[in-house]
Amino acid sequence: MTEKQLPQTTYSISDLSKEFDITTRSIRFYEDQGLLKPKRRGQTRIYNLTERVRLKLILRGKRLGFSLSETRRLFELYDADKNSSSQLHTMLDLVEDKKVALQQQMDDIKVVLMELNSAEQQCRDALANNSE
Numbered sequence: 128m129t130e131k132q133l134p135q136t137t138y139s140i141s142d143l144s145k146e147f148d149i150t151t152r153s154i155r156f157y158e159d160q161g162l163l164k165p166k167r168r169g170q171t172r173i174y175n176l177t178e179r180v181r182l183k184l185i186l187r188g189k190r191l192g193f194s195l196s197e198t199r200r201l202f203e204l205y206d207a208d209k210n211s212s213s214q215l216h217t218m219l220d221l222v223e224d225k226k227v228a229l230q231q232q233m234d235d236i237k238v239v240l241m242e243l244n245s246a247e248q249q250c251r252d253a254l255a256n257n258s259e
Contacts (some may be wrong), residue, residue, distance in 0.1 A: 138174040140165075143182055157185055160195055162202065192225050 135142075144151045157163045158172075162185055165172040174182075181202065188198045201221075204214035 136176055138179055140172050140174070143174055143179060146179075147182060147186055149186070154182065157182065157195075160199070162195065162199055192228070193221060197221055 138146075140151045140154050143149075143154055154163065158165065163174070163178050163181055165174045165178055167173065184202075185195070185198055188201075189195075201214060201218060204211055204217055208214070
């Protein structure tokens with residue numbers, strides 16, 4: 128294998144920032160929150176494959192509506208027992224909670240849309256009556 132074919136095993140903060148299209152400040156924030164723990168070489172942060180995957184999971188969780196504390200909880204369960212069924216059960220509980228919350232938001236949005244449609248129709252009716 129040539130050097131270009133070897134998979135990258137370490138990453139700088141700027142490598143991850145570019146790859147995931149986030150700021151280095153965001154990565155440092157996740158580090159401050161205890162979600163990422165890069166090695167250090169002087170002032171330079173060195174991220175390994177595990178840290179890269181964790182960052183990917185943090186961002187995916189964020190997209191799905193998980194809080195950082197929920198993500199941290201999952202990481203802690205995983206770190207304690209990498210084959211833990213409790214982690215999977217916790218994940219299922221979190222997913223169910225998110226689904227319920229999203230369903231409530233969808234119901235709320237439907238109500239607001241109906242109210243907006245009604246207000247719009249009242250305005251159109253009023254305009255039509257004014258032009259007669």
